[in-house]
Amino acid sequence: MIFDLPMFTLIHVVISVLGIISGLVVVGGLMAGARLEGWTAFFLATTLFTSLSGFGFPFTQVSPPHIVGAISLVVLAVCLAARYWKHLAGKWRATYVVTAVTALYLNTFVLVVQLFVKTPPLAQLAPTQQEPPFAVTQVLILALFVYLGWAALRGFRPTRFGS
Structure with missing residues (x-):
């Protein structure tokens, strides 16, 4: 490993938090x-x-x-693929929104676990x-992301000019 485990963990956590914060902005x-x-x-x-760096931790x-x-x-x-290959065309717009919100949810799910x-x-x-406290917290987080996904699908619609 290039870094020692504490440094690798710190880098992983910082990048995870930056991903969550930027994901909420997105x-x-x-x-x-x-x-x-x-x-x-x-x-x-x-x-x-x-996600990739998570596989860099030692495991058996x-x-x-x-x-x-x-x-x-x-x-x-x-x-x-939806965003950069298919350029949000047609159903790929909804696919992009759902997968972006799902990726953010999964990152947040792991944060709550940690x-x-x-x-x-x-x-x-x-x-x-x-x-129960763990289960209730995860259910509330899931409900929040279902709402965010629904609101994102409603808000991110194609314009008359196809953008």
Whole structure:
């Protein structure tokens, strides 16, 4: 490994947080009908790097984070194709919105998991992540992202000029 594990972890976390913040900006733009090209490229790059770098941690067997990471990579591949290969034409516009919001949700899902693992008060509330506080938090996050996705689909419509 190029970096020691604590430095690699810090870089991974910083990039993850930047991906989440930029993703929220992008989704806000989608809700308002704006493309936000620079923010979109930054969001997709940081989210892609987050998913890829997650596989850089030492492991001996496939675990739930690897599965979420793999799902995220598939979602991002479709998102990138919709945005940069298909140029949001026709149904690819909705595909882009759904996959962008899904990629952001998956990154946020992992953030919540890590908060419950690494933050002592939250770890006490849900030490095995099977307790109601963890489940309720994840359901609320999912509901928020379903709403954001719906609002983004409604807001990011094609204009008369095809943009």
